[in-house]
Structure formats: structure tokens, C-alpha cells
Amino acid sequence: MNQSFIWRRQALKFAASALCAAALSRTAQAQPSGPVRLALIESMSGPFANTGEAVFRNILWAVERVNARGGIKLPGGARMLALERYDSKGQNEEALSALRAAIDDGARIVLQGNSSATAAALVDAIDKNNERDPSRRVLFLNYSAVDPVLTNERCSFWHFRFDAHADMRVTALMDVVKDDASLKRVYLIGQDYSFGQAVLRESKRQLGALRPNVQVVGDELHPMGRVKDFSPYATKIIASGAQAVVTGNWGNDLTLLVKAAREAGFNGTFYTFYGNALGAPAAIGDAGIGRVIAVADWLPNVQTPQSEAFYQSFRARFPKAADDYVHMRMQLLVESLAQSIERAGSTDTVAVARAMEQADVTLAGQRGRMRAADHQFQQQLVVGMMDKLGAPGVKFDVEGSGYGFRVVKTVAAERAEMPTTCKMQRP
Template sequence: MNKLRRQALKWSAAALCALAACGAALAQPRPLPIKLALIESLSGPFANTGEAVYRNIVWATERVNARGGVKLPDAAGGARPLAVERYDSKGQNEEALSALRAAIDDGVRIIMQGNSSATAAVLIEAINKHNEREPGKRVLYLNYSAVDPILTNEKCSFWHFRFDAHADMRMAALMDVIREDRSVKSIYLIGQDYSFGQAVLREARRQLGSQRPDVAVVGDELHPVGRVKDFAPYAVKIKASGAQAVITGNWGNDLTLLVKAARDVGYEGRFYTFYGNALGAPAALGDAGVGKVVAVADWLPNVPGAPSEAFYQSFRERFPKPADDYVHMRMQLMVEALAQSLERAGSTDTVALARALEKASVQLSGQAGAMRAADHQFQQALVVGVMDKQGAPGVKFDVEGSGYGFRVVRQIAADKAVQPSSCQMQRF
């Protein structure tokens, strides 16, 4: 009996020890995630662009979290994960402002947005006012796609950082190819009627005038953003103009529907685009786009080199559906720069983080970029590609399962892609 009692006491002691250990483990504070607010069109005509961005940002944060998260002195266990929270702007500026207020109320201090320079402009203004009014709740704005040059020039802000090449930088890269294409003697300019679309056409005229004064601009047209369902009338005018090429900054459905209409009316000229390499445009053109659609980007899947190839293949493994094939290196570099800067700042303090971001310099899979402190414009290499069939020389990878990809025809180093800035920033 005594033996059984002694054994029971041993078991009880062991159980108590286990419970104590379990309690201690439960008492251990879990590291609070660093919340990132993604404000994008997640419904409406440009929902596909918002969802595509979301996949990119999530994949980038997964990479950071897989290596332990962001190491901060005050974090439980020494590190904190990144967490992306979605806010639907519905493609409307007022909705984006409401989303910004909701994100701030939810305790988010890092805001991300990019698809629409008009939205970016109102967010910058709202964040400037908020940060002045409530210094204890200051937020930073990371921009990955809004490329109106004004955002890092006249409207530059200490709280805003742009990780995409702006429209003038992209236009200069395209002009490198147009300058050598002596078969083009006439060009039609068409774009979306808002700040970015207007900036693209304005800069196209300026750069054509200085670099290809022999080229005639036979059309210069703006159309409503996201509201045109039938681009046939525009395509008919482009064809009737006799233009041998089109320059457009259109994106999303406004680009897909435009190139599809051009194909349907039999237009055979070239398209020089900012975003013709994804979101349905190659599939819409099919064989009609081979050798005729030119796109400028920060990176393309067929950029030569094993690191670039491995990067793209890892994205395809994470998102195997062809329709999800929309990967942008700049979004990955942006999140890497954020993680680096959080660790350099040693905290999530907004001012300290902004100062650290000004010094960000990152590399990933053979690509690199650095933030320019003077205007918060990220400096990176650019590439220009021409659409071709998968399997053609230089086209190992297609996009979106379309059977068409982009062969890289020009690589522009970061120091060659750089443009001057007129920013007069108020610093903190």
C-alpha cells in the first residue's frame, strides 16, 4: 500500500511539474505581429489588380517570417512577424480615405498602396495632415505602383516612399528602344484620363520631341478610367490614323480591352506599354502581339540568370494557378527594405523607421535597389521586353499560361535609369 501511495505521489509531482511547465509556456507572451495595411481595389473593375498585389505582398512577408520575422529588441523571443491586413478601396478615392482611417483605428502604422496615382496623391495629403495632427499615431506610406512623377517631386513627403520607377523613368527606358526603331514614323498616344495617364502622354510628347523629332504624333487621346467597356471606337481611330505604333500607360482591364479591340479591328502596329506584360494583355493579343507588344518593367520572368529563374519558379510553386501569375520584384524588394529598416531602427517608431528607410539598400535573387533619401524614390534597374511565343529564343517562361512571354531586349542599370528630382522635402 505504501508502495502504491509513493508511486501516486511521484505521478502527482510529475503532473504538477508538467502543469507548471505548461503554465509557464502559456504565460510566455507571443510576439505581436507588425501589421501592414494593404489599401487596394479588391472589388470592382480593377479587383484583379488588387488581388494580384495581395499575393505578391503576402509572399514577400512569408519569406521574412520564415526566417524568424523582424528582429527587434523589445520583441518577445527577439523577433516579430509581419501580417498583411486587407482594406478594400473599391477603386474610389473616398473609399481609400475611409480605409486609411479604419487602418489607423486598427493600430496599423504602415500603409501600402499603389494602383492609382490619384489615390496615392490623396493618401499622401491625408497622411501628412494626420501625422501633423496626431504625432503619437504617425503612419508611413509605402507605394509600389503609383508612378506619377509629381509624387516624389512637388508632392514629395517625408512619410511617403515609392518603390516603383516613376513614369518619366519608365518612358525613358521605352524611348531607348523607340529611338532605335527607325521603322516607326508615326505614333498614337492614348491613356487613362487622370494624373498618371496625363503624365505619361505629356512625357511621351516631350521625349519624342527631343529624341525622335522625325516621328509624327497622329493622335493624343485620354479616356475615362475603368468605365470604358468597348474600346472598338478607340481602336478604329488608331487604325485609321495610320499610326505605326501606340504608346500607352494603361493598366488592368483598360489595357486588356484596348489591345483586344486593336486585335479585333486588325491593327498591326506596335504597342509600347508600361504594363503590357501581364493581367490578360498577352492572351488577349495572341499571335497578333508577337514582336509587336513592348513592355517596360523593373523585372521580367525571362531576365537572364539562374537567381532570377529560381525566384520566378519559387513564385510559381507558391501560386501554381496560371491566372495568379503576376509577380513583381519591386514588391519583394519593398518588403525586404521594410524588414531591413525596422531592424536598423530597432523599433516601430515611425520617424526612426522613416530615417532608416532613407538608407535602405537591398538585394534579392540577383536584383538590387536603394532608396534615394532626397525624394524617397527607389533607384533600381529597368528592363524592356518584347512579346514572343514561349519556347522562342529568350522566352523560357510564358505569363498566365497564355503561351506567350517577354524576351528581354534592353537592360538599363540603376545609374542609367535615374532621373532628377525637384523635391523640397520637410524633414523630421
């Protein structure tokens, strides 16, 4: 082989390497360098505005924590998270309009949770958008919409749920119900939409299996967000002879229900999904001591040093007593997103979704992992009982009310986990 040929070959190799490097440089420069936009679609006005604001504070705090540590590390450089609010006004059509606006604004991560009916509408719309417009695919991260169908027969590759679904929460509550030998009569009441219906349906099923000697003396659904006076319902509860009420109500529908029951003289127990926040403890008052039970993924009075430090940090960020409702699952959601984007090495929607199927995060001693089969987050649940601030196990109260929830049962993630009927269709 003559020397000139060798020189020519080396020159060609050098030119190819230079072209490759230039192409890589152009690709890196072409990659988006702005923040990763998160679109929060929630009721920021109307009867459930307080729930939307509570969510916003939680997600904002989680986003701030990620950004404070330098953002999300990607090959092209760190990316910050940017949280943007879209008001659904508590209406499905408004939520769908907000989704379209968020996509047009460049958001590819959508967050929502307060209302399973809205979540179902968003899942359908996102499925259609992602099939029709692959260049603008969207992920839906759900922190509170707990209708079981969303990770069962209506499961979607683009949807991830970070809250325990209704059947899982009912199972945790029934772990307490089954131990109450004195309980003979139960009244079931809920909001008349998919989630409220699911709570009542599963409660009846589990009561029949675990406590067949317990009589269901009321099984009632009411319009969501439209009842201003729950005294007629309270009168029926008392007339039924019920010793306990099981409800999945949330927001003002819960606060007004328990307030009416208290004023009517109901002395029984409330088994709730959300009785530990958003005005409910203050509305119930002393009548709730030892009588209001709530299930959650975490409570401020979980007695570990890590848990206490976590709660104190949130209170330092939002010092107003009315703002103190912190959701651990929302913090784990944002941590899972950050972890998944870094593992994917990009913000490509499909790559992030595949990485999120393997999400496994821990914060303040609380661990959660995503189940790939149906995109249902798995974590331990706790059941708390209302008591006065300062009582054993109640170091922290709720919203400055003077009442808090002591943990009476911890349900391991393995115990809370339930089978799924999801048949996931993946791209």
C-alpha cells in the same frame, strides 16, 4: 574616508543599478510584442479587382518569406509581419475611409499603388494625420503609383515609392523607340487622370527630343475604368495611320484596348508600361508577337540562375497559371521595410522612415536603393518584347497564355535615374 561611508555609497550604487534594471525591464515589457501590422489598401472589388489580388499575392509572399526566417529582429524580441486587406473599391473616398480604419486598427504601415490619384489623396491625408496625431504616425509605401509629382513637387517624408516613376519608364521605352528607324507615326492614348496625363506629356517631350521626325498622330485620354468597348478608339488609331501606340494603361483598360485593336486589324506596335500581364498577352494573341513591348523593373525571362529560381519559387507558392504575375519591386519593398525596422531598432515611425532613407537591398540578383532626397527607389529596368513560349529567350509564359516576354534591353539604375525637384520637409 570611513568604512561605513563606503558601504553606504556602494549600497546606493547597487540600489540605483537595481532601479535602472527594473526600469529597463518594464520598458521592454511595455514595448508592443504583437505582429507589425501592414495595411494593404487596394481595389479588391470592381473593375480593377484583378490588380488588387495580384498585389495581395505578391505582398503576402514577401511577408511569408520574412516570417519564415524568424521575423524582424528587435531588442525586445522578434516581431512577425501581419498583412491585412482593406478594399478601396477603386475609389478615393473609399481609400481614405480604409486609411482611417487601418489607423484605428493599429496599422502604422500602409501600402498602396494602383492609381496615382488615390496615392496623392493618401499622401495628403497621411501628412495631416501625422502632424495632428504624432502618437499614430503612419508610413506610406507605394509600389505602383508612378505619377512623377509624388516624389517631386508633392514629395513627403512619410511616402516612399518603390516603382520607377512614369518619366523613368518612358525613358526606358524611348531607348527602344529611338532605335526603330522605320517608325514615323505614333498614337498616344491613356487613362484620364494624373498618371495617364503624365505618360502622354513625357512621351511627347521625349519623342520630340529623341525622334523629331516622328509625328504624333493621336493624343487621347479616356475615362479610367469606365470604357467597356474600345472599338471606337481602335478605329481612330487605324484611321490615323499610326505605326505604334504608346500607352500607360493598366488592368482592364489595357486588356480591352489591345483586344479591340487586334480585332480591328491594327498591325502596329504597342509600347506599354503593363502589356506583359493581367490578361493582356492572351487578349492580344499572335498579333502581339514582336509587336507588344513592355517596360518593368524585372521580367521572369531575365536570364540568370538567381532570377529563374526566384520565379520558380513564386510559381510553387501560387501554382495556378492565372496567378503567376510576380513583381520584384514588391518583394524589395518588404525587404526594405524589414531591414529598416531592424536598423532603427524599433517600430517608431520616424525612426523607421529615417532608416528607410538608407535602404539598400538585394534579392535574386536585383539590387535597389532608396534615394533619400525624394524617397524614390532606384533600380535597373528591363524592356521586353512579346513572343511565343519556347522562342529564344522565352522560357516562361504569362498566365499560361503561351506568350512571354524576352528581354531586349536592360537599363542600368544609373541610366534610369532622373533628377528631382523635391524639397523634403523632415520632422
